[in-house]
Amino acid sequence: METSAKPSNNHIGRKIGRIREMRGIKQEALASELGVSQQTVSRMEQSESIEDEVLEKIAKVLGVPAEAIKNFNEDAVINIIASTVNNHDQSASVFFYPTFNPIDKIMELVEENKKLYERLLQSEKEKNELLQKSISDR
Structure with missing residues (x-):
């Protein structure tokens, strides 16, 4: 019997943490904007589910819709980035029309x-x- 070591795709806390990191926001800054402690933000990011009202507040601070957090898929983001980077010259191409x-x-x-x-x-x-x-x- 094989067990999967891959985390659940519905872990809202991890999604919040990844989006926060991608946006370059520290836990302390998010906590300050939400009016909670950094430890509370840390606990939120470890939680598998979060109340919709709290998720709406977090989404507003992160500058994304709550649905974007719920539907966030890190594999899809990595695939998009990988498909737009030219690995031959180690730089991304920018086209201007x-x-x-x-x-x-x-x-x-x-x-x-x-x-x-x-x-x-x-x-x-x-x-x-x-x-x-x-x-x-x-």
């Missing part, structure tokens, strides 16, 4: 730059004229 033409944006910047330069040049010309007038008035 702009909804605009980048060359058009560059040309807009060039035109804006020209206008600013022309305004600066006009300002300098006006300063020179004022200086010339000031010198000639003496």
Whole structure:
């Protein structure tokens, strides 16, 4: 008879702990937001089930819906991460598909730059004229 060492997929406390870790939140911070002690959060994360009202509060602090905690599957998250990482170069690929033409944006910047330069040049010309007038008035 073979026993499975794999933990239950319905262990809400473990799901809360993993989501909290993924979000980079410490037990102390979660406890503070919930108005409980760090030990209480630790006990919650060891509990297989949690009252819906408490789960709603935890979900709000973690920034996820309560249903996301209930349906959280770490294996699925690992599979998603594994399928998006290119192991050949040890980095993830990022694809950027702009909804605009980048060359058009560059040309807009060039035109804006020209206008600013022309305004600066006009300002300098006006300063020179004022200086010339000031010198000639003496």
